Amino acid sequence: MRTINTALLSYGMSGKIFHAPFLQLHPGFNLLGSWERSKKLIQQDYPEAISYPSLASILEDDNIELVIVNTPINSHYEYTKAVLLAGKHAVVEKAFTVTAAEAIELEAIAREKRLKLSVFQNRRWDSDFKTVKKIVDQGVLGDLVEVTFAYEQHLPDLNAKAHLETPSPGAGLLRDRGSHVTDQALSLFGMPDAVFGDLRIVRKDSQVNDYFDMLLYYPDLRVRVKGSFICREMAPAYILHGQLGSFLKHRGDKQEDRLVAGDKPDFDTWCTEPEGLEGTLHTLRNGEVIRESVSTERGNYVEYFEGVYQSIVNGADEPVTGRDGVNTMRVLEAAIKSNEEGRVVPIF
Template identity: 60%
Template sequence: MQKIKTALLSYGMSGKVFHAPFLELHPGFELLGSWERSKKLIQEDFPNVISYPSLESILEDESVDLVIVNTPIDSHFEYAKKVLLAGKHAIVEKAFTANVAEAEELAYLAKEKGLKLAVFQNRRWDSDLKTVKKILDEKALGEIVEAEFHFDRYNPVLSPKVHKETVNSGSGIVKDLGPHLIDQALYLFGLPNAVSADIRITREHSLVNDYMDLLLYYPDFRVRLKAGYFVRESNPSYVVHGKKGSFLKSRGDVQEDELKLGKKPNLKTWGTEQEGNEGLLHTEINGKVIKDKVLTLQGNYYDYFDGVYQSIINNLPEPVTAQDGVNVMRIIESAFQSSQEKKVIDL
């Protein structure tokens, strides 16, 4: 199998938890190393890889095929542009960029140079979201009337990561948790016609937005997306109501927690939720009303990386395209405009 030789732009939590384990598992990738600044950690986990001293050392390494831009959001555009100009494929973490103009420029540059550019929206491959998609694909609820997705936490304490709590072009909950919710909504329902939003600061001493309530307007239904840090008792993370019934599902994907514990992913049992987190389907099928639990599908971020592999080797579309990233940024920019002007923004 042809190998895609890959380098990371950091080996903090995201590199160690979300990327390296799947690059190691997939036979089509070879992890060459990571750019490391003050802490030199990657060789503790992968003794045979390189600890690159700079971005330039990665770009000058002709053996590198793919670069994963997993640095703070406000650096995504600068680094991804340099990667593409160096003739290398790129994966860019969410939020894709700081604004729409940057996203569009990267998408254009990748197309112009014939390179693959994928956005790391791994939560399309969460077990819970995959199950919601299955319910929608089966049209088990009839015509959709409304949906509400939550990414709730109880965490009133400010993050120790300085870039998350200082005012910059990438900070705040709208560009941290927001891209997960927005991408999932667009993945399931497509682009809306309009957006309205309420974006606020709720934590004491916070300088950045930490509460969001977005409403996406579709011709025949609405989708609400909410995230905040003062939810001690969570709502169902996915609520979808149709003209025949409803589906409720908690956020039960186990992958992030297990990766943080150092567990290694596999292709058989990985991403399997524990019993008790099943979704509730209450609907009418063939004239019969049913109310029953729905078995949760298996999640696996491996499928994202396999999609990247297929896109590069077989010239297929990326699993999450640059245009997908542009669309998410359009929603984010419209949400900020809506919140500031207190009005609905047409797309």
């Protein structure tokens, strides 16, 4: 089996929790090391790994084939461009970039150099969203009319990570959590015709948007994408209403919780939701109204990395393509413009 030597650009929470365990699990990847600016931590977990002193040292290492750009959003464009120009494949954390123009340029560079470029939208492989996708694919609700995707939490205190709370082009909940639910919506329904966006600051002492509510307009469908840090009691994260029925599902994926707790993923049992979080399907089936619980699909982020592996080794499409990243940035940018101008913004 061909092995892809891979390097991280950071070994903080993202590298330690969301990337390294799955790179270690998948036999097609070899975690060669990480750029570490001050704290040298990767060798505590992976003794054979290299602690690279600079980005240049990674770009100059001919053994590295794939680079994970998992640094703050403001740096994604600069670092990813450097990685691609060095002839290496790239996986880029969400949000892909700060602007749609940056995303378009990166996609063009990757295409020109025949490199693989993928956005790390791991939430497509959450157990809850996989269940929603199954319901949509089955068509059991009939033609969809109204859909809500929400990423709500109760985190009223400011984040200790200064770059998340300091005003900058890449800061705010819209690009952070909002990029996830926007990508989920676009992966199911494609690009909308227009967007209306409402951004707010609701936490005490916050300086960045920590509430967003977007309405995506499709010819016969409206998709609401929303997020907030002040929800002590959460409504279902996924609400779908169609001509035949409805489906409701709370957010319940436990992969992040287990990874933070130090659990290691595997291929076979990772990661099931606890009982009691099943979705509710209330619809018309064979002329009879039914209301029943729907078992939750199993989530596993290793499926994303398998997609990356297949794209590099066998030429398959990336699991989340550069064009997917461009489209998400176009919608987020339209929402920001809509909020500033107080109007619905068409997407051409």
